[in-house]
Amino acid sequence: MSRYNFKENEAKWQAAWEQAACFNAPNTDDGRPKYYVLEMFPYPSGRIHMGHVRNYTIGDVIARYKAARGFSVLHPMGWDAFGLPAENAAKLKGVHPRTWTLENIAAMRAQLKGMGLAIDWQREIATCHPDYYRHEQKMFLDFLAAGLVYRKESWVNWDPVDQTVLANEQVIEGRGWRSGAPVEQRKLAQWFCRITDFADELLDGLDSLSRWPEKVRVMQAKWIGRSAGARVFFSLRGQPRGVADRLEVFTTRPDTLFGASFCAISPNHPLAAALAKEDAAVADFIAACARLGTSQEAIETAEKQGLRTAMRARHPFVEDMDLPVYIANFVLMDYGTGAIFGCPAHDQRDLDFARKYDLPVRPVVLPPDADPKTFAIADEAYVGEGTAYNSAFLDRLSVEDAKAAAIARLQELGHGEGATQYRLRDWGVSRQRYWGCPIPAIHCGDCGIVPVPESDLPVELPDDVDLSGPGNPLARHPTWSLVDCPRCGAAARRETDTFDTFFESSWYFARFCSPRAAIAFERAAVDHWLPVDQYIGGIEHAVLHLLYARFFTKALKQCGYLSANEPFAGLFTQGMICHETYCDPDGVWLSPDDIRQDPGGEPVTADGRPVRVGRSEKMSKSKNNTVDPARIIETYGADTARWFMLSDSPPERDMEWTAAGIEGAFRFMQRLWRLVTEAAADLPAPGSPIPGDIAAEALSLRRATHKTIAAVTEDIEAFRFNRAVARIHELANALSEFRTGSTSMTAGDRWVLRESLETLARLCGPMVPHLAEELWRCLGGTRLLAGEAWPQADAALTVDTAITVAVQVNGKLRGTVDLPRNSPDDTAREAALALPAVARLLADGPPRKVIVVQNRIVNVVI
């Protein structure tokens, strides 16, 4: 029995596609409808991982399918080439970030090409290339002119030993990952994008993104977090000298002001800093808070702690009431005004705080049906609807009305005003790193901040850089930052911050439309192709990357670069790849490659030691449970890897990688090949007319074939690749059965067999393109399958004429009856009642009720 040689064939067909330039997209309209399919571009870490294989397989299926459906498809690839890992590699291995990155790109490009992706490689871009980032610098200058970027001070994690700013992931339990030194917080003047100017537009625009997953839209909406409420001004007593006597607080619950029992300010609040100057205990407390780092997760999961200050805040409505003011570690400076008032009865966090510091808990919202005399708060704050009480002029108002009344009174008294607050903060884009796009600005002692003139772009990174020492390498470079002020000519310094790498990924999808243009975007190309029709990537980008790209698109539109409102019309978020974990007796994580089976089938190490099998987890280096796609493709071929990726698990869900699964996929590839090659010699010539007489078995195969076309088409459209795979399995099963069943085939049989096999090859094309090309050629195809049209299902053949209807008694299945499609309800009813199993149960009398759902079910109620 001969076998399909994937190695030979995959190389052969990849070369054929390249030679035919099948996947090169036109720059503009070529008369066909356009379809832009894009997967999130990879960070060039050096090798592709299984997540890439899944991502690019999904995108490739869509790209090839849409091409077969007659679309003009743009499907490009590039590299998200700036970022921290290149600098880490430089520190560890002494290799220059550029060299490391470019070598990684070369290696990964070769791996991706080996997957047989239908990509227009002529459009490849790398964000670390000056011909890419020069346009980004121009955009920055335009944003600056348009007031979309500005400088302000903000806090960063500072490693006092390495003299460097740390990313949140580099802060581990309050310490720097390399130095182990306790992390401090520092204030730094940095560049920000005014994404908050677009908060309403970004929020309201979500409604137009009907082809985005609901969950992503919800996450973005919550992230933007528009909330209506009030700013309340508390007069202060006991504040440090020289500090204003007013504390500004934002609240969404002005209706609960009468339940207030304290105020709290953020450790980063200016008032806290002023207090710290006079009070060592305050300074110590602030320093302790700073060690948590800047991540919201760390701050909010830490134990709630507060420090009572000498300050008192006067209640805006109650003359003789004043509240203690705390500094509290859970109050965020970045949200609202960096200060809150606490109403323990109606906010859980405030309640926890009040219990800890023994503050009064006074309920002011009465739940419906509760008795005001007995209602009390125990361990749970009451956050629901109700009526105001214990609240003077607010008494008996609903929560909603009380809010409005409280705001009106605040305004009247000059103690506050209605306000809309967003959770969204402006986007800090400054990074104190080498391997990023230089921010094109100059600091002049006389002129202040001066933009780099456009004619001087790009501002290129220097090559001669020392990454081994502490601090920002660009700032330490002896000459790079020395420059004359473009405005006054005096000696000045370049900005040594580089952009957040989210900057590059915020516009790359648009650059693909005209990747070699001298300007960022050729207008005709970008207006033709945008928005991306289908964007595909991991759910982990649900908020940040996708929100920044949306902001960028709106900002670029405002600056006249393009016409699109939104970058991605359709979004699909795929799940992660998981694998079992293995541990040796010493607790060391073992790679799946190192696991053997002993004669009893138990897992052991290569040297025979027992292995503990752990639960399946996301593939990661730390758990050592990764499987290298290169090895899989080498052993089984790209088609097998792609097929397994698409089988079983729905693409939005996490998938389980197993050795048995990949072997099953491999066997199916072989089976398809046998199915076609063994039948090929017996078939009529391609394009022969259908013979007059088709026997019953052949007709049934035709029905199966056309049903498969309809089902697979629907499944691909809906991203249900696992179902498409199952349907193709079923067609293969039907074909096997047909071939075994017919010893001598009529002309009709042979014709139907050809139709079915051709369909099989076409339907497989987007998923396993190399094998499908080979099958296609074996069946007499003279052109590339990659250029062929998608098959059409004949509607007359996809509908069954006979239906099996389920018969239930009291909802419990008791049998089935076969009926012609669309039989009248009475016929179904009679047939159901005639069933012996039903008749037996009806011995005691007639049914109380019979429910008939046509073509589905008959339920007899007794």
Added chain:
RNA sequence: GCGGGUGUGGCGGAAUUGGUAGACGCGCUGGACUCAAAAUCCAGUUCUGGCGACAGAGUGUCGGUUCGAGUCCGACCACCCGCACCA
């Protein structure tokens, strides 16, 4: 902590969106072919009881709505993702 999600046989999953739970695949069991193995082919495979026809149970847990619930509602449990300097 806050926000978002997931949960169905031994395993991955399917279920026309309220109508025959377990399609399809993996694994396992038995058989055919073979000196033997691999490959391939055939049959079986939710669980419990029964030789059997069959009966009962069953979609994370508990409760509800309905002629009928994996699907809808309420409460809970477990696990996963994100949290603004990883990308």
